[in-house]
Every structure is written in structure tokens, then in C-alpha cells.
Amino acid sequence: MHLTERQDAVTNARASRRILKELIDAFLLEDLFSFSTKGKIVDISEKEYYCHISLQSDEMLYEVPLNKEKSFVFTVRRSVLQPYRMSQNEVYLIDKPSKLMQSMEPLDVIKALMDLASDFHPYPTEKLERFCEEISTAIQQTALAMEANESLPEKYDLSLLHTERIASFRDRPFHPTAKAKMGWNAEEYRKYSPEYSREIKLKWVALHRAYIRSGTNADEALLWQLLQEEEKKRLNDAFDKAGVSKSDYMAFPIHPWQKQHVLSDLYRNEIDQKICVPLSVETGGMVATSSLRSLAHLEQRRFHLKLPIGIYSLGASRLLPPRYFINGEKGQQLLQRVKEKNKEIDKQLFLCNEIHWWTFRNKGNDLFSDKPGHLAFQIREYPKELNDSSDISLLPMAAFANNYLRGHRHPFALWLNKKGKDLTSENIRLLFRELCEAFFQLSLRLLSYGIMPELHGQNVVLILDKYRLKGFLLRDHDTVRIFPRWMETKGLNDPEYVIRKDTPNTLIHQSPESFLAYFQTLGIQVNLYSIVDALSTSYGIDEFEFWQEVKESFIQTLCEIDIPDQHRSIIHELFFQRKSWPVKKVLHPLLMRTGSGGGSMPSSIGTIRNPFQ
CATH class of the missing domain: 3.30.310.280 (TATA-Binding Protein)
Structure with a gap:
């Protein structure tokens, strides 16, 4: 349209x-x-x-x-x-x-x-001028998102494929440049953005196996499983036409924008030396999800394919550096060990399998350079028991933060409807309270183990069993933050993350204040408050009423849940007794940024008055 x-x-x-x-x-x-x-x-x-x-x-x-x-x-x-x-x-x-x-x-x-x-x-003129370009692009692409919003169906189901699209309209909440995909023109935005949900056809290269780094148990057969028989034949024929063998080379899927705009320049030497060989073939059946880099398979919905795209979004290039994958494996293993130790967590928490990944291995095997992150991919596998059941619906929490849809078209209204409830202020607040309580039960249990996944709305997927909240599915395990002091009390070992020793890291924390800050900011302020903001806007209910539900459900869960009393006391002090809370600052770091950002959004921690007081 x-x-x-x-x-x-x-x-x-x-x-x-x-x-x-x-x-x-x-x-x-x-x-x-x-x-x-x-x-x-x-x-x-x-x-x-x-x-x-x-x-x-x-x-x-x-x-x-x-x-x-x-x-x-x-x-x-x-x-x-x-x-x-x-x-x-x-x-x-x-x-x-x-x-x-x-x-x-x-x-x-x-x-x-x-x-x-x-x-x-303190900002230099050139930084402000770049910021102006991003704001201008954000306006243009927000207009394109509004155009796409007009084509959304009046009625839809709560499938993951559709609610990913719903979640993409808001993008990262409370960030003025979130909609700006620097590097895409209007035509490319319509072709590749999740808001338009158009089929994406993958490009391919053959990469010499001597230059590949992969996950410890990565299964290459899984990649070929994603292809139809006719596509497998065409890919094999493309290997033959290029004069390379599968014994020496591995097929690497490439986002079409990445192949057109990045690969031929950045990998020119490797292409000239036949380390990386472009293949004259494309395959279809993928669609963008709310994270841009992750493409959903239209037929085999258990699988998402995560690919780098060298555009700038949220102030950083959308790379996939090998250290992300390595730390993701370690984070997944850590979460799995916690599930084995705690029956309640095991019942409530499900994990995507993210061990199947491959990247280009550069000279010197540098895990911190940008180049390998431009030629990489991961196959994300959703739990089979969730995918195969017709009673199960999956939807990212970020879908509820959508502030483009109103009234009965909002996904929260659809959830209420599926539960047989009328769309009233009381029912909206009660269902929101139910969501908060379940979210806090899982989060506080994980915190007590010294484990803090990145719990913003894009990473946390609701599991509805016949539209009753069954639990949460986590994805993107590369930023599972840890507090070793609490981990040790639960018998958990250091995952030995790959981090730079010469720069501050946000994965390993030595104080409860810095550790819990990531739940206060990402889990509550970015995730839950963005839902509060959207529901308040959509239904004309004062945001302070929703916030009261957040506060009451948190204190009730903290009091009732089975966690060490010492941990409970520290959490209570930081959340309720301190005069201030940490807050994520996004614009100041954006205006002070240098380089590519290494794939991560520029941010820092500031303070706000305590919203629980």
C-alpha cells in the first residue's frame, strides 16, 4: 500500500x-x-x-x-x-x-x-549533525511504519509470527532514534523491515572451512534441513558451478542487503583469494522479526535464522561478533544449570537453543574486531514441545508495548478476548497484574541465583497454554549478567565469559547495586513500563493505576517467594528504601559514541527518584 x-x-x-x-x-x-x-x-x-x-x-x-x-x-x-x-x-x-x-x-x-x-x-557539532540525520531518518521511517500499520489485518491470531510484527512497530521503547535504520532507503525499508512482513530471499556464499569458527556442538545438517528439496539441489548446483566442494567449503546464508552493500567491499581480499566464494543462488521462505537480524522461517516455524546486517540502528551496527555467540552458549548453559537446580524455575522457564552458530575466522583469531561479525549466522531453535502443541501460543512481551494499535485491535485486548473476558478497565488491570506476578516470580528466583538475563520485551516470550500464562521463553542468551557472590552460594561456577580486560564490562558484577540495576532498568522500566505506557494510551487508564499493580505485585512476590532472606533484604532495600533508582540513559551516550558500537546500543546508567516510593 x-x-x-x-x-x-x-x-x-x-x-x-x-x-x-x-x-x-x-x-x-x-x-x-x-x-x-x-x-x-x-x-x-x-x-x-x-x-x-x-x-x-x-x-x-x-x-x-x-x-x-x-x-x-x-x-x-x-x-x-x-x-x-x-x-x-x-x-x-x-x-x-x-x-x-x-x-x-x-x-x-x-x-x-x-x-x-x-x-x-558538551557535544561537538559533528555529533549533533549526525544525530539530526538519525532523527530525520526516524521520522521518515516512522511514517513508513504508519503506512504499514494501515495494512495490518483487522483480526489476527496470537501466533509468534504475527506478534513479532506487532512488536516491531514500537521497536526499542523510549528511544527517539529507534525507528531509524541508517543505511536503508524507503524501498529497502519496505522490503526488509518486519513492519511490512515481506518474504525475504537469502543470498549465499561458500566459505572455506579453514576460516570458520563454530559453536562447540553446532550441527551443519540443521542448515540444510531448513531448505526445500528443490532449494538443496540448486544450492548444490551453485557449488558445482563455482568449482568448490562441500568438503572444503561450507554454505553461508547472507541477508540480501548485506551481500549487496557490505560483503563485496569488506571481503574483497577473501573473495579474490577464493576463501569466500559468492554463489549464484537464492532461497526464500524467510520473514523479518522484531529484532531485524533474526528471520523467521515461514514453513518450519521452530527455527529462526540470525544474520548480520551492516546498517546502523540504535546507534550501533547490527553485527554478530563471535564473542556474542560464545557468550550466548555460556549463558544458555548457565540458565540450563539453574533450571536443573530449581524445580519452580524449571517449570516456568523455557530456553531457545542457540548453540548452532558459525562465523568467519579472521587472521589472528581476534574475537573483538568487527569484520567476523559481518559474515556469521546462527540457527535459533525453539522448543519442540511448544511448537508442536496446537494449544500453545507464543508472543513477545514487546507486542504489548505496541502504541500504534488501539482498543480491540491491541494484542492485550485479543488476549483478554481469548480468555473469555470483556474489554473493561478492571479486566485489563487484573490481567496486567497476573502478567506482572508471573514475571516477578521468575525474575526474582533467577536473581537469587546471581543470574540476570536481559529481560526486555523483545527477549522475553510469553507462553500461553489455551491462553493461560504457562511460563516464559527466553532467547538471545549472550547477555546473561551474573553476580558471582550470589552464584557461589547456589553452587554455580563462573561461566568464563569472553570479555575485554581493558574496558568496563556489563556482564560480571561485583555489587548487588550494579547487578540489580539491569533488572530495574531493562526488566521494569523498559519492559513493564512500556506496556504500562501503551495500555494507558490505548485504554485511557491512568498510568499510575497500572504502576500500582507493578509495585504491589513486586512486593507481594518478594515477600512470598522462596529465596534466601539475605537476598530478599537487599532487594527490598534497593527497590523500596533507596531514594533513587538507576535509569538507562540512551541519548547522552549516543551523542558521545565513537566507532561501530560493536553491535551494541550505546547506553549508560543515570539515576531517577525511586518510583516505588
Whole structure:
């Protein structure tokens, strides 16, 4: 579906306002450009040039002075995680001497800050100009996502394939550039993004086996199992045509964008030396999931194929460095050992199998260089018992954070409907409470073992058995964070992650504060609060009502669950007694980034007032 010129203009305006809200909310949260320290609530009746701004009963007018003559003003509401969030998605630049108000677009805001607030920030001009490019791309591609949203079916099922698509519309919550896929034009966005859900045909190369690193128990036969008989024949014929044998070379699937834009330049020497041999064949049957790098198999739905794409998203290139796979294997083994030790965890936790992976092995066998991460793949295997049962539905928690769909079209409403419940405020809150309690039961049990998977909504998949919450399926095991002191009390050994010794790491923690911070930020603020935000927007229920469910279900679970009392006491102190919580900062690190990011989103830890107090 392509929009008319008039529809296009309306959609672009809506996309711009959506990005503007994400931008201003992030400025307020991180106090960028002194939005919080210099900003203040002002009386709307104070100045005559405010007269055309109307406020609802729960709204206030917020002013950020830029200099003695100019200020930004916009409407805000009180919020759970930060004092204020933007409400009407309009920013005005006030010129006080002339009493004129000018409506601002996102790029106008940034450029005004560059011109008028240079004393408020440490960012070089070139970093801000790059940021402007990402914001511009985010607006354009948000408009494309809105176009795709119009083609979503009115009715759908809670299958993993469809709810992956639903989850992709929000992308990483509360990140202004999350929708920007730097390197894709509009045509490529429509071809390869999960929002459009179009079939993707894989390209292939043959890679010499002497230059391959693989998982300890990686099974190459699994790759061929994903192909139809006719595709296997064509791939074998392509080997023959290229004059290479399968005994000396292995078939490597390549994302079509990666082959067209990255491979021929980055691997020119290897291609010239016949270490890497492009094959004149393509196979189909894949579709993008919410993580972009992971493609779902349309026929064999137990399998996803994870491939690198050299675009920039969330401030980092979407690589697959070998250390990710190595640490993923170690993380999976660690989670499996915890399942064996604890019956309740074993009952509630399921794991994707991520041991089948292969990457290019470069000279020197450097696990930290970017190049091997551009030629790699993983076959993710979903548990057979979940895939084969017609009673089981799988859906990522991130699907509930979708803030494009409303009312009965939202996946939360569909879940309620499948459970035979009416779409009422009370039923929405009760089901959300049920979700929180189950999520906290698993999370706190894992925490007590000194284990913290990355529990944001994309990694955590709900398992519904006849639409009753059965448990959680985890994927992407490469960032299972650990607290060795608590692990030792449970008889767990150090997984010996591959990490750089000369830079800070986020996998191994020596204090409960830094360890638990990743649950407070990713598990609660990014995952659960994004669902709160979406449900509040969709159903007009105050977010503080949902947050009360989060708080009450957490304290109830913490009190009732069987974990060591010492751990319980520490968790209670950090979550309820401390004056502040950690928070993920995304814009400041983005504006200070260097290099490719090694495949990881730039971020750092700041503080917010304790939202449980």
C-alpha cells in the first residue's frame, strides 16, 4: 500500500509529532541541554502569548529558557518514572520581546539548541549533525511504519509470527532514534523491515572451512534441513558451478542487503583469494522479526535464522561478533544449570537453543574486531514441545508495548478476548497484574541465583497454554549478567565469559547495586513500563493505576517467594528504601559514541527518584 500525496503529508506530520515526544521525554529524563535543571512549570495565565494553548485538568505548561529572550514551552503531565512527560506533542519557541510563538519540529528543536544553548551541552557539532540525520531518518521511517500499520489485518491470531510484527512497530521503547535504520532507503525499508512482513530471499556464499569458527556442538545438517528439496539441489548446483566442494567449503546464508552493500567491499581480499566464494543462488521462505537480524522461517516455524546486517540502528551496527555467540552458549548453559537446580524455575522457564552458530575466522583469531561479525549466522531453535502443541501460543512481551494499535485491535485486548473476558478497565488491570506476578516470580528466583538475563520485551516470550500464562521463553542468551557472590552460594561456577580486560564490562558484577540495576532498568522500566505506557494510551487508564499493580505485585512476590532472606533484604532495600533508582540513559551516550558500537546500543546508567516510593 502506498499513500496519496495528501495522506503522505498527514502521516509525516503524525510521525514527526511521535518522534518529537520521544525526543522531549528523553531530554527531560536525562536532563540534556538542562531541560530539567533549567526548566520549570509556569502559570499559563502569566503571559498573553500563552492564551491559545489549552490545558486539560491534569496538564501543566513547562518552560525551558534558552537565553534571556527565547524559551521553549510545551505541555506536560506527571509521570511514573520521571517528574514530567510531554503531553500534547507540540513545542513552541517563544520570542519574548516580540511575543511571538513558533511551532517547532524535532529538527528545529535540535538546531535551536545548537544555536542558542551551546553553553548547556558538551557535544561537538559533528555529533549533533549526525544525530539530526538519525532523527530525520526516524521520522521518515516512522511514517513508513504508519503506512504499514494501515495494512495490518483487522483480526489476527496470537501466533509468534504475527506478534513479532506487532512488536516491531514500537521497536526499542523510549528511544527517539529507534525507528531509524541508517543505511536503508524507503524501498529497502519496505522490503526488509518486519513492519511490512515481506518474504525475504537469502543470498549465499561458500566459505572455506579453514576460516570458520563454530559453536562447540553446532550441527551443519540443521542448515540444510531448513531448505526445500528443490532449494538443496540448486544450492548444490551453485557449488558445482563455482568449482568448490562441500568438503572444503561450507554454505553461508547472507541477508540480501548485506551481500549487496557490505560483503563485496569488506571481503574483497577473501573473495579474490577464493576463501569466500559468492554463489549464484537464492532461497526464500524467510520473514523479518522484531529484532531485524533474526528471520523467521515461514514453513518450519521452530527455527529462526540470525544474520548480520551492516546498517546502523540504535546507534550501533547490527553485527554478530563471535564473542556474542560464545557468550550466548555460556549463558544458555548457565540458565540450563539453574533450571536443573530449581524445580519452580524449571517449570516456568523455557530456553531457545542457540548453540548452532558459525562465523568467519579472521587472521589472528581476534574475537573483538568487527569484520567476523559481518559474515556469521546462527540457527535459533525453539522448543519442540511448544511448537508442536496446537494449544500453545507464543508472543513477545514487546507486542504489548505496541502504541500504534488501539482498543480491540491491541494484542492485550485479543488476549483478554481469548480468555473469555470483556474489554473493561478492571479486566485489563487484573490481567496486567497476573502478567506482572508471573514475571516477578521468575525474575526474582533467577536473581537469587546471581543470574540476570536481559529481560526486555523483545527477549522475553510469553507462553500461553489455551491462553493461560504457562511460563516464559527466553532467547538471545549472550547477555546473561551474573553476580558471582550470589552464584557461589547456589553452587554455580563462573561461566568464563569472553570479555575485554581493558574496558568496563556489563556482564560480571561485583555489587548487588550494579547487578540489580539491569533488572530495574531493562526488566521494569523498559519492559513493564512500556506496556504500562501503551495500555494507558490505548485504554485511557491512568498510568499510575497500572504502576500500582507493578509495585504491589513486586512486593507481594518478594515477600512470598522462596529465596534466601539475605537476598530478599537487599532487594527490598534497593527497590523500596533507596531514594533513587538507576535509569538507562540512551541519548547522552549516543551523542558521545565513537566507532561501530560493536553491535551494541550505546547506553549508560543515570539515576531517577525511586518510583516505588
